[in-house]
Amino acid sequence: xxxxxxxxxxxxxxxxxxxxxxxxxxxxxxxxxxxxxxxxxxxxxxxxxxxxxxxxxxxxxxxxxxxxxxxxxxxxxxxxxxxxxxxxxxxxxxxxxxxxxxxxxxxxxxxxxxxxxx
Amino acid sequence: xxxxxxxxxxxxxxxxxxxxxxxxxxxxxxxxxxxxxxxxxxxxxxxxxxxxxxxxxxxxxxxxxxxxxxxxxxxxxxxxxxxxxxxxxxxxxxxxxxxxxxxxxxxxxxxxx
Numbered sequence: 001x002x003x004x005x006x007x008x009x010x011x012x013x014x015x016x017x018x019x020x021x022x023x024x025x026x027x028x029x030x031x032x033x034x035x036x037x038x039x040x041x042x043x044x045x046x047x048x049x050x051x052x053x054x055x056x057x058x059x060x061x062x063x064x065x066x067x068x069x070x071x072x073x074x075x076x077x078x079x080x081x082x083x084x085x086x087x088x089x090x091x092x093x094x095x096x097x098x099x100x101x102x103x104x105x106x107x108x109x110x111x112x113x114x115x116x117x118x
Numbered sequence: 119x120x121x122x123x124x125x126x127x128x129x130x131x132x133x134x135x136x137x138x139x140x141x142x143x144x145x146x147x148x149x150x151x152x153x154x155x156x157x158x159x160x161x162x163x164x165x166x167x168x169x170x171x172x173x174x175x176x177x178x179x180x181x182x183x184x185x186x187x188x189x190x191x192x193x194x195x196x197x198x199x200x201x202x203x204x205x206x207x208x209x210x211x212x213x214x215x216x217x218x219x220x221x222x223x224x225x226x227x228x229x230x231x
Contacts, residue, residue, distance in 0.1 A: 006161070034217045043207065043221045044162070076160065093161050097217045107217045109161040 002028050002098045012028040013084055014118055021079045021113045029074035030096035031059030034107075035067070038091040045071025084117045091115075120145040122210050124222025131198050132230050139225045142190040148212035150183060151191045152219070156205045166193070167204075180186035198229045 003026040013019050023033055031052045036044040048069055049057040056069035066088075068080040077096075081088055093112045121144040131137050143151075149170040149198050154162035168175045168182045168191065175182050179198075184191040195202060209219040 004161075032217055032220075041224075043223045044219075046218060046220070049218060091159075095217055095219075106164065106167065107219065108164065109154070112159070112161040114159070 002026075002096075002106070002108045004094065004096045004108045004110040006094050006113055007068050008113055009111060010114040010116075012116045012118065016032040016083055018080055019081045019084055019115060021081075021092055021094070021115075023077045023079070023096065023110050025075045025096040025098075025108075028098045030077075030098065031074060032097045033071060034097075035069060035077075035079050036093045036095070038093060038112075040091075044093060066108075067105075079115045081115065084115070086117045089115055089117045120148060120212065120220040122208060122220050122222045124208050124225060126225060126227055127223065128226045128228070130228045130230065133198060133200060135198055137193075137195045137201075137202070137227055137229075138194045139197050139206055139208065139227075140190060141210075141222050142188075143210040144189065144222075145191065145210070145212055148210040150194070150210060150211040150216055151182070152209050152211075153180075153182060153193045154207045154209065156207060156224075195227075200229050200231050203227055203229045 003022045005100040007022045033050040035047045040043045047062045050069045050071040052071045058064045094110045124141045152167035155165050156162045166180050169183050179196045181194040205224045207224050208222040211219045
């Protein structure tokens with residue numbers, strides 16, 4: 001199946017700093033990628049839809065100025081958590097939509113990034 | 119928006135037994151229903167999916183059924199093995215964007231040897 005690479009897998013940062021997380025589709029082009037966050041033992045919550053070459057669409061309640069999303073190419077989307085605070089500590093997961101081919105329009109997830117803000 | 123309910127939250131079975139996880143959804147426009155397996159510290163892994171024009175789909179030990187009228191779908195795992203132990207999530211998606219998934223709260227499946 002298709003592969004989505006997410007980097008870094010974990011990051012620790014000081015409060016007030018910014019952190020960038022990368023999501024790459026390795027063997028397919030993804031015009032649309034998605035960002036989720038997951039708190040311990042809870043479900044995945046959709047944060048935003050990232051479209052290549054255009055502005056991201058954020059879900060209700062998600063601060064777009066805090067969670068900056070850039071989708072500059074068909075294989076890369078980035079999520080930047082700006083001025084991170086301890087309450088931003090979470091597991092962030094990206095996904096990419098594969099259209100056509102053998103995967104017949106499916107969604108594939110990255111391995112996630114555990115962010116810990118001190 | 120879409121609301122997905124998942125039950126049970128925990129499920130323990132003996133190796134070799136079957137496991138069933140059920141989900142309901144609220145938006146009749148939803149037309150894509152994937153199931154994911156998530157191991158600790160990892161991203162979700164797609165195990166099977168079904169679309170609203172199909173009632174049942176099977177892949178070896180795993181099957182999913184969909185009742186569009188009742189707005190519920192279920193995951194069936196037969197001949198369970200200890201390595202099936204993980205958290206399983208159902209999800210629903212509708213409209214033109216496949217990936218705008220709304221997830222259930224997850225089921226912690228434990229298979230005892």
